[in-house]
Amino acid sequence: MPDLRNLFPRNERYFQTSVWYCWLCQFIRSLTFFLMGFIGYMVNVVFGIMLVSGEDKITEGLLYPRESETREVRSLDGVWSFAKSDTKQPSEGLREKWFLKDLADSTNVIHMPVPSSYNDIVEDAAVRDHVGTVWYERKFFVPKSWQTQRVWLRFGSVHYEAYVWINGNLVARHSIGHLPFETEITSHINYAKENRVTVLCDNVLLQTTIPQGKIVEQDSDNGRIPIQQYTFDFFNYAGIHRSVHLYTTPNTFIKEIILDTDVDSEGNGIVGFRIIANNNDTTNYAKVMIYDRERNIVDTQAVDGSLTGTATIRNVKKWWPYLMSSDPAYLYTIEVKLSTRAEENVDVYRMKFGVRTLKWTNTSFLINDKPIYFRGFGRHEDSDIRGKGLDFALLTKDFNLLRWIGANAYRTSHYPYSEESMQFADEHGIMIVDECPSVDTDNYSNELLLNHKFSLEQLIHRDRNHPSVVMWSIANEPRTQKTNADQYFAEVARYTKLLDPSRPITAAIAVHMNSDELAKYLDIISFNRYNAWYTNTGRLDMVTNNVVNEATGWHEKHNKPVLMSEYGADTVEGLHMLPAYVWSEEFQSQQFSKHFEAFDRLRSSGFFIGEFVWNFADFKTAQTYTRVGGNKKGVFTRNRQPKASAHLLRKRYFELASELDNYHTLPTNLYEYTSQNQKQLDRNEL
Ligand code: GCB
Numbered sequence: 001m002p003d004l005r006n007l008f009p010r011n012e013r014y015f016q017t018s019v020w021y022c023w024l025c026q027f028i029r030s031l032t033f034f035l036m037g038f039i040g041y042m043v044n045v046v047f048g049i050m051l052v053s054g055e056d057k058i059t060e061g062l063l064y065p066r067e068s069e070t071r072e073v074r075s076l077d078g079v080w081s082f083a084k085s086d087t088k089q090p091s092e093g094l095r096e097k098w099f100l101k102d103l104a105d106s107t108n109v110i111h112m113p114v115p116s117s118y119n120d121i122v123e124d125a126a127v128r129d130h131v132g133t134v135w136y137e138r139k140f141f142v143p144k145s146w147q148t149q150r151v152w153l154r155f156g157s158v159h160y161e162a163y164v165w166i167n168g169n170l171v172a173r174h175s176i177g178h179l180p181f182e183t184e185i186t187s188h189i190n191y192a193k194e195n196r197v198t199v200l201c202d203n204v205l206l207q208t209t210i211p212q213g214k215i216v217e218q219d220s221d222n223g224r225i226p227i228q229q230y231t232f233d234f235f236n237y238a239g240i241h242r243s244v245h246l247y248t249t250p251n252t253f254i255k256e257i258i259l260d261t262d263v264d265s266e267g268n269g270i271v272g273f274r275i276i277a278n279n280n281d282t283t284n285y286a287k288v289m290i291y292d293r294e295r296n297i298v299d300t301q302a303v304d305g306s307l308t309g310t311a312t313i314r315n316v317k318k319w320w321p322y323l324m325s326s327d328p329a330y331l332y333t334i335e336v337k338l339s340t341r342a343e344e345n346v347d348v349y350r351m352k353f354g355v356r357t358l359k360w361t362n363t364s365f366l367i368n369d370k371p372i373y374f375r376g377f378g379r380h381e382d383s384d385i386r387g388k389g390l391d392f393a394l395l396t397k398d399f400n401l402l403r404w405i406g407a408n409a410y411r412t413s414h415y416p417y418s419e420e421s422m423q424f425a426d427e428h429g430i431m432i433v434d435e436c437p438s439v440d441t442d443n444y445s446n447e448l449l450l451n452h453k454f455s456l457e458q459l460i461h462r463d464r465n466h467p468s469v470v471m472w473s474i475a476n477e478p479r480t481q482k483t484n485a486d487q488y489f490a491e492v493a494r495y496t497k498l499l500d501p502s503r504p505i506t507a508a509i510a511v512h513m514n515s516d517e518l519a520k521y522l523d524i525i526s527f528n529r530y531n532a533w534y535t536n537t538g539r540l541d542m543v544t545n546n547v548v549n550e551a552t553g554w555h556e557k558h559n560k561p562v563l564m565s566e567y568g569a570d571t572v573e574g575l576h577m578l579p580a581y582v583w584s585e586e587f588q589s590q591q592f593s594k595h596f597e598a599f600d601r602l603r604s605s606g607f608f609i610g611e612f613v614w615n616f617a618d619f620k621t622a623q624t625y626t627r628v629g630g631n632k633k634g635v636f637t638r639n640r641q642p643k644a645s646a647h648l649l650r651k652r653y654f655e656l657a658s659e660l661d662n663y664h665t666l667p668t669n670l671y672e673y674t675s676q677n678q679k680q681l682d683r684n685e686l
Pocket of ligand 1: 232233234414476477510528566614631633
């Protein structure tokens with residue numbers, strides 16, 4: 001159980017003393033940092049000291065909450081009470097123990113929806129731009145029947161750091177947003193009375209958090225205030241971003257299920273499974289049933305001891321990506337019934353899974369032995385009002401749009417997306433490049449390395465059973481030209497491959513290939529480049545050759561498959577300019593088209609495996625003069641309406657499906673009728 005004495009939020013120190021004293025402290029701190037940095041640098045240079053890996057943390061449990069004959073699930077989503085701390089006193093609520101009574105008895109509260117970011121819910125810039133802690137609270141009852149069960153409290157994600165109390169008892173603490181955590185609360189629950197859950201959420205990002213940020217103090221009209229700085233290009237939304245669940249398990253329960261699927265030479269599916277029960281008792285035994293989509297039993301296995309076994313699916317229907325097969329995204333269900341010596345079927349858990357193979361070479365990446373060509377997007381979890389809050393209407397709409405446009409993949413730029421979205425990807429056949437939350441990685445330190453590795457460990461633990469996940473991305477645009485980047489990423493890559501050797505690893509690199517120290521550790525090289533936007537702005541005649549040369553250079557240097565993980569142009573919907581001019585819809589379409597030419601040239605050279613537009617939809621960023629209402633590189637607006645480029649991209653993605661994946665049932669409205677002659681030309685091209 002965490003110790004309350006360690007709980008004071010990380011930015012409190014800025015306000016414990018008077019201003020001049022702070023200046024003095026800061027001067028001394030800066031001097032110390034400078035000296036330490038200098039000494040550290042000398043140590044690195046002279047002795048070549050390496051970053052050490054330290055202690056690796058291991059996640060346990062966290063099966064997605066699902067009902068069964070032995071489990072009940074209750075949602076705690078809804079409207080919670082909410083209070084923002086005074087920015088200058090982020091620990092006030094802790095000192096005054098607000099968690100011991102109703103939040104409204106300690107401070108002013110307002111209504112706050114869960115799940116949602118809190119930033120855009122109220123009309124107050126102080127909430128939107130808040131730095132530090134906020135409080136959430138709600139009440140709930142649990143039925144008496146739960147008294148004989150274990151009761152768990154599970155959060156899909158609280159950004160960035162969370163402390164959770166049940167009826168005044170601290171039950172959980174978790175760092176790193178975008179990832180789930182849970183805790184058993186059986187002994188803290190009142191079964192006959194009302195219960196209270198209180199959450200403290202801290203959004204502060206430091207140089208050792210994932211992603212990194214920095215708190216600086218600045219003068220304002222209201223005195224000195226902390227400002228959160230970060231280099232990444234999306235708004236640091238915060239709050240309880242994903243669903244909160246209460247669920248029950250029996251006393252002895254299934255804690256984890258780990259799957260490892262393959263296809264044998266006769267086309268049978270091989271499903272390796274490992275079941276972990278909480279009691280680790282070797283007298284446990286389990287029955288494992290595999291069902292096909294039509295609910296027919298296709299294999300049954302009985303295991304005991306280590307609860308490890310292999311099921312076989314005759315003539316397996318493989319999981320294929322969207323448009324790569326006439327029956328994509330085929331999912332089976334595994335049903336696990338755990339028994340103990342004392343009781344049969346104590347716990348039952350079911351989950352869907354797919355069977356597919358992944359292989360990669362120096363030039364290609366294969367799914368079910370067929371080369372993959374990614375037609376995809378970089379995305380964000382972002383929308384108006386909700387920020388990064390999970391929203392099923394939005395999720396469903398986004399997957400409908402992905403299918404409408406003919407995409408077969410996206411990267412979870414730049415952090416793990418919701419578990420529900422991973423389930424959607426499995427169901428829709430969308431391949432996922434699954435990214436951990438490390439963005440613009442810099443100022444390498446041991447603590448950062450531990451957190452970075454922990455973020456990957458939590459991500460892989462959460463997503464390892466999803467057939468849609470085909471690759472891990474270990475960072476976005478890390479500063480891989482800097483001192484220590486080499487040792488740091490050698491360790492991150494080693495650790496990721498150790499956790500999951502069945503998938504290739506990548507990172508989206510923006511550093512020039514001559515100074516980069518990371519690509520050598522990757523299986524697949526992804527690069528981000530904004531030709532005609534950040535470089536040679538407006539020059540549509542300086543795109544195609546540059547893209548071809550850069551991709552070819554990466555392949556020649558490292559002899560690995562290459563994909564372009566970001567390209568694009570900010571575009572204000574409704575702005576039209578001829579000839580094409582930056583920010584106009586014409587410019588975005590023409591800039592895409594220049595990339596398409598490059599991609600087609602690259603495809604014929606054999607090592608180029610995919611294209612990911614930046615971005616699926618417009619999204620909010622920190623306020624800056626380079627952004628008009630946020631980043632406008634979306635192919636869709638923030639409200640998910642298509643810009644002109646969406647129609648162009650749709651044609652290309654379906655044409656590629658037709659050319660590469662023999663998918664010929666194209667949407668009838670792909671080409672609008674213009675003339676008999678044109679229609680003929682379009683058809684001939686396919
Ligand atoms: C990038 C980043 C992405 C930004 C994008 C841009 O390279 O990876 O997070 O949003 O550029 O539009 O500047």
